[in-house]
Amino acid sequence: MGYRSLQSCVQDLERHGHLVRFDDPIDAHLEVAEIQRRCYLAGAPAVLFTNVLNCRFPMLGNLFGTMERARFVFRDTLDAVRKAVELKVDLNTFWKNPARYWRAPLTALHMRPRRTRHAAVMAHSCNLSDLPQLVSWPDDGGPYVTLPQVYSEDTRRPGLQASNLGMYRVQLGGNDYEHETEIGLHYQIHRGIGVHHRTALEQGKPFRVSVFVGGSPAMTLAAVMPLPEGMSELGFAGALAGHRIHMRRQGESHIYADADFCITGIVDPNRQKPEGPFGDHLGYYSLVHDFPLLKVDGVFHREGAIWPFTVVGRPPQEDTTFGQLIHEITGPVLPTVLPGVRQIHAVDAAGVHPLLLAIGSERYVPYRPSDRPAELLTQANAILGQGQLSLAKYLWIIEESCVPNLDVHEIDSFLLEVLRRVDWKRDLHFQTETTMDTLDYSGTGLNEGSKLVIAAVGVPRRRLASELPDLFKLPDGFDVPKFCMPGVLAIRGPKFALEKANDIQSELCVHLEHPSKFDGIPLIVVCDDSEFLSRTLNNFLWAVFTRSNPATDIHGVGAFVTNKHWGCTGSLVIDARIKPHHAPPLIEDQEVTGRVDAIAAGGGPLAKYL
Numbered sequence: 024m025g026y027r028s029l030q031s032c033v034q035d036l037e038r039h040g041h042l043v044r045f046d047d048p049i050d051a052h053l054e055v056a057e058i059q060r061r062c063y064l065a066g067a068p069a070v071l072f073t074n075v076l077n078c079r080f081p082m083l084g085n086l087f088g089t090m091e092r093a094r095f096v097f098r099d100t101l102d103a104v105r106k107a108v109e110l111k112v113d114l115n116t117f118w119k120n121p122a123r124y125w126r127a128p129l130t131a132l133h134m135r136p137r138r139t140r141h142a143a144v145m146a147h148s149c150n151l152s153d154l155p156q157l158v159s160w161p162d163d164g165g166p167y168v169t170l171p172q173v174y175s176e177d178t179r180r181p182g183l184q185a186s187n188l189g190m191y192r193v194q195l196g197g198n199d200y201e202h203e204t205e206i207g208l209h210y211q212i213h214r215g216i217g218v219h220h221r222t223a224l225e226q227g228k229p230f231r232v233s234v235f236v237g238g239s240p241a242m243t244l245a246a247v248m249p250l251p252e253g254m255s256e257l258g259f260a261g262a263l264a265g266h267r268i269h270m271r272r273q274g275e276s277h278i279y280a281d282a283d284f285c286i287t288g289i290v291d292p293n294r295q296k297p298e299g300p301f302g303d304h305l306g307y308y309s310l311v312h313d314f315p316l317l318k319v320d321g322v323f324h325r326e327g328a329i330w331p332f333t334v335v336g337r338p339p340q341e342d343t344t345f346g347q348l349i350h351e352i353t354g355p356v357l358p359t360v361l362p363g364v365r366q367i368h369a370v371d372a373a374g375v376h377p378l379l380l381a382i383g384s385e386r387y388v389p390y391r392p393s394d395r396p397a398e399l400l401t402q403a404n405a406i407l408g409q410g411q412l413s414l415a416k417y418l419w420i421i422e423e424s425c426v427p428n429l430d431v432h433e434i435d436s437f438l439l440e441v442l443r444r445v446d447w448k449r450d451l452h453f454q455t456e457t458t459m460d461t462l463d464y465s466g467t468g469l470n471e472g473s474k475l476v477i478a479a480v481g482v483p484r485r486r487l488a489s490e491l492p493d494l495f496k497l498p499d500g501f502d503v504p505k506f507c508m509p510g511v512l513a514i515r516g517p518k519f520a521l522e523k524a525n526d527i528q529s530e531l532c533v534h535l536e537h538p539s540k541f542d543g544i545p546l547i548v549v550c551d552d553s554e555f556l557s558r559t560l561n562n563f564l565w566a567v568f569t570r571s572n573p574a575t576d577i578h579g580v581g582a583f584v585t586n587k588h589w590g591c592t593g594s595l596v597i598d599a600r601i602k603p604h605h606a607p608p609l610i611e612d613q614e615v616t617g618r619v620d621a622i623a624a625g626g627g628p629l630a631k632y633l
Contacts, residue, residue, distance in 0.1 A: 025100055025265030028143070029237040029283050029329050032096065033071060033083065041092050042069040043628040050076045051166070053615040056159035056334045058633065059084040061619070063334075063341050067632035068092075071329070078155050080324070083331040086240065087344040096240050097348075100265045103130045105352055107262050134258035136183050137267040142280035143325040144235075145271070151195055151203050151322055154284065155330045160302030161612045164311065165197020167301060169333045172235040172246040173208065175219045175290075176276060178226055183270060183277060187215035188256035190246040193234055193286075193317075198297050200316065207298035208232070208290065208315045211461035211470075220315065224292040231276040232290050232317055237283025237331055239264040247345050249353075249411050283328040288317040305374035305569050306337025307606040309462045312469060336609050337565060338371045346371055361409065363402045365423050368431035369415070370568075372561040376460040377568040379415035380431040381406060384423045385480065396422075396450060396478035403452070403476045414460045415474065417568055422480040435508055435560055442510045442545050443483040447579060448590040452476040455574045464606040465572040473574035485510075488543030498534040500526070501549070505557035511546045513553035513563075519600040527598050528578040535580045535593065547596045556599075570599045 026032040036042035049055050049072050062070055062085045069092065072082040087093050094101065107130045156166035171193045177185040191214065194200070194207035210216050216232075223230040235242065245260035261268045269280035278285055295313035303309045333341045346369065357364060363384045370378040383402040403420050407413050419441050421429070426440045452475070459465075459472030466472025487510030497504065500517040507513050517526065527549055535541060548567055550556050556563050571577070576598040579591025623633035 025097075025241060025263070026239050027264075027266060028239070028281055028325075029083070029331060030327055032086075032240055033069075033329060036069055036092070036096075037071075039095070040068070041095060042071060043067075044071045044073055045627070045629055046073050047622070047627065048074050048076055051078060051082065051155045052158045053161065053612055054618060055082060055084065055157065055332075057611060057615055057619045058622070058629065059332075059334045060336065060340065061633050062629065063088045063339075065632040067629065070629065075155055079153070080155055080328055080330045082155050082157075083329050084333070085341060086331055087243075087333070087341055087348075090344055090347055093344050093348055097244075097263060100241075100263050101352070103265075104259070104262045105355065106130070107134070130262050133261040133265060133267055134255070135267055136255075136257045136261065136270050139269040139271050139280050142269075142271040142273075142278055144238075144278060144280060144282040144285045145273075145323050146326050147324050149322050149324060151206065151286070151319065154195065154322070155332070156195065157332050159334045160308070160336070160609050161615075162300050162308055162607075163302055164194060164297075164299050165200075166195045168193035168195060168234065168236060169335070170236065170243055170331050172238075172242050172279070172282070173210075173216060174233045174235060174277070174279065175216045175230060177219055178223050178228060178230050181275070183257060184255070186255070186257065186277070187219060188242070188246050188260070189215050190243075191216065192301060194298050194301070198299075198311070200296060204319050205296070206234075206286065206288075206317050206319060207296065208317055209298050209301070209309075210315070220290070220292050223290070229289045229291045231274075232288060233273075233276055233278060234286040234317070235279045235282040235284070236286075237329055238279055238281045239268075242268070242279065242282075243331070244345065244348060247342075248349060278323075281325075283325055284330065285321075285323045286317070286319055287321040287323075288319040290315050290317055302336055302609045303462050304335040304338060304340065304342055305377070305462050306565060307464065307569070307608050310464070310606055338374060339561075343371045346375065361402065361405050363398060364406065366431045367406065367412070368434075369412075370434060370564060372434075373564040373568040374463070376411070376414040377416045377463060377465075378564065379406070379412065379418045380434065380437050381418060381420040382423050382429060382431055383420050394481050396480050399478045399480060400452065400476065403478060407454075407474065407476075414458070416459060416463065416465075416472065417475050417477070417573065419477045420479070425480060425482075434564070438511075439487060439509060441477065441479040442487060443485060444479040444481055445477060445545065446484065447545065447595050448592060449588075450478050451577075451590055451595075452478065453574055453589065459572075463569070464604060465570055465576070465602075467572065467575070472572050475573035475577065485542050485545065487545070492541065492543075498530050501531055503553045505553040507548070507557045507563045508560070510544055511548065511563070512544050513548045513550055513556040515551065515553045516549040516598075516600055518551070519598075519602050521603065527596055528582065532578050532580045532582065532593075532596055541580065541594050544594055547594045548599050549596060550599045551601055567597060567599045570601060570605065571597050 191210040241264035298314040300308040454474040503515040580593025
C-alpha cells in the first residue's frame with residue numbers, strides 16, 4: 024500500500040501512462056519552470072527531466088498536475104485517511120457505524136512514526152551547489168526548493184510528538200547568504216514552525232531544522248495539510264502513505280529515512296537575512312524581507328535520488344491540486360469543527376487567502392424569518408479564528424436556506440446570489456488594523472491590512488442588470504464600462520496617484536449618487552483595464568481581490584457612518600487599481616519563452632503539451 028520511495032512512485036506512474044521522460048538537455052534556470060507551467064495547463068503527465076544542465080540529479084515535475092493523477096497516487100489510502108480525520112474530530116463516530124471504520128486500527132498503527140537505524144537518505148553527502156538550482160521567474164532572488172518538507176522540534180519537548188512538518192519555501196543561494204553554508208527559510212504568520220522559533224527565542228538557544236525533499240508523496244501533502252491542532256503531520260503522512268514513517272535519530276534531531284534529499288542545520292532565532300524576491304502563488308513577486316536562515320551542517324541524498332519540484336505563479340497552478348485534495352479530505356468534517364458552517368471555499372483563482380466563500384445557517388431563529396444576518400456573523404468570526412483561514416481578506420457568506428443546493432465552488436453563481444440579497448447599508452463588517460497574508464502586498468505593510476465580511480440572508484432584493492441605465496455618464500477620467508457579470512461593472516479609472524487617493528469617493532461616487540438608477544448594479548470595480556477584468560471570471564477574481572485592501576480601497580455611493588458602522592445606500596465601489604506599494608506581477612522571460620517554443624516545435628514527448 025502506498026509508496027515507500029519516490030522512485031517506486033515514478034516507476035508506477037510510468038507503467039500506467041501517468042509519466043513521461045524528457046531526456047534532452049534542459050536548464051533549471053527558467054526553462055524547466057516554463058515547461059512545467061505549460062504542462063500543468065495542458066493537463067500533461069508527470070515529467071521526469073533526466074538531463075538537467077550542470078546537475079547530476081533528475082528533476083520530477085507536474086507530479087500533482089491533475090486530480091486524476093493525485094487520486095491515483097493515493098488510491099490505496101485516500102479513503103482511509105478521510106475516515107481517520109472523521110474519527111480524530113469525533114471518536115464517537117466510530118460507535119455509530121463501526122463497519123465503516125473497520126480498517127481504523129490499521130490506519131492508527133500507520134500513524135505512529137517508527138524509529139529506525141537505517142536511513143537511505145544518508146547514503147551520500149554533497150554540497151548545496153550540487154542540488155538542482157531551480158529558478159522559476161526572471162526576478163527571483165536565487166534558486167529555490169519549491170517542494171520542501173521543513174521539519175522542526177520544540178526545544179522544550181524535543182522528539183517526534185511535538186514536531187512540525189511544514190512547506191516553507193527555501194532559498195538555496197543568492198542575496199547575502201554565505202555560499203554552501205546558509206539558506207533562507209521563509210515562514211509566515213500562523214505557521215507551526217513559528218511556535219518552535221518563539222520557544223527557542225524565549226530560551227535563548229538555537230533550534231535544529233531539517234529540510235527533506237522527496238520520499239513518499241504522502242510526506243509532501245502532509246507538509247501542506249492544515250491539520251487540526253494537535254494532529255501530527257508525520258501521523259497524517261503515515262496514514263496517507265499506508266505505512267509508518269521511518270525516522271532516524273541524527274544527533275539532536277530526527278531525519279526522514281526514506282527522503283531523497285536532506286539538508287540539516289541550525290536556526291539562530293535572533294538572526295535574519297534578506298530573502299526573496301520570489302514569484303509567488305498570488306501571481307506577483309513577494310519582495311525582499313528579512314527572514315530566518317538555516318546554518319547548514321549537512322547535505323545528504325539517497326542512491327538514485329530524484330528532485331521533485333513545483334512552480335507557483337498566478338493561479339491556477341499545480342498547487343491548486345493540493346487545495347482540491349485538502350477539500351476532499353477535510354470538507355465532510357467541516358460542520359463538526361465549525362458548527363453551523365456548511366461549506367467553505369478558499370478561491371484559488373483569487374490567490375486563496377484574499378477571497379473566502381462560505382455557506383452558513385441561521386439555526387437560532389425558529390420563531391421568525393431570518394431577515395438579517397445574526398448567527399451568520401458568529402460563524403464568520405469562527406471561520407476567521409481558524410488557523411490559516413484567519414488570513415482571509417474578503418469573506419462572503421450566505422445563509423443556506425436562501426438558495427438550496429448552492430455550491431461554493433460554483434463561484435459565479437455564489438457571488439450573484441449574494442449580490443441579489445446583500446444590503447450595503449448593514450451587511451458590510453470590517454476588521455481594520457489586523458493581520459494579512461505575508462504574501463499579500465495590498466495592505467498597509469508586511470502582514471498588515473484589513474478584512475471584510477459580507478453576509479447575505481433572505482430573499483432577493485434586486486434584479487441584477489446586464490445593461491447600463493439610460494443616460495449613463497461617467498465623470499472625467501473614468502471610462503470603458505464593462506460588465507464582468509450581471510450586476511458587476513468594471514470601469515477604467517485614472518492611474519492611481521497618492522495625491523488623488525480619494526478620487527473614487529470624491530468624484531465617481533458623488534457623480535453616481537442616484538441609488539434608484541443603479542440598484543441593479545450593486546458592485547462597481549475601478550481598475551486599470553476593464554477589458555481585461557471583464558474577459559474571464561478568473562481575471563476578475565485575481566485582479567479585484569489581490570489588488571484591494573478593504574479598509575482603504577472600498578468606497579460607496581451614498582457612504583455613511585452610523586455608530587461606527589460604515590455602509591452605503593448605493594453601489595459598493597472597489598478600487599482595484601495597481602498602487603505604488605503593490606508587488607510587480609509575474610511575466611515570463613521572452614528569450615526563455617522562445618527556447619521552449621523551439622523545444623515544442625522540435626517534437627518529442629512533450630511537444631503536444633507545449
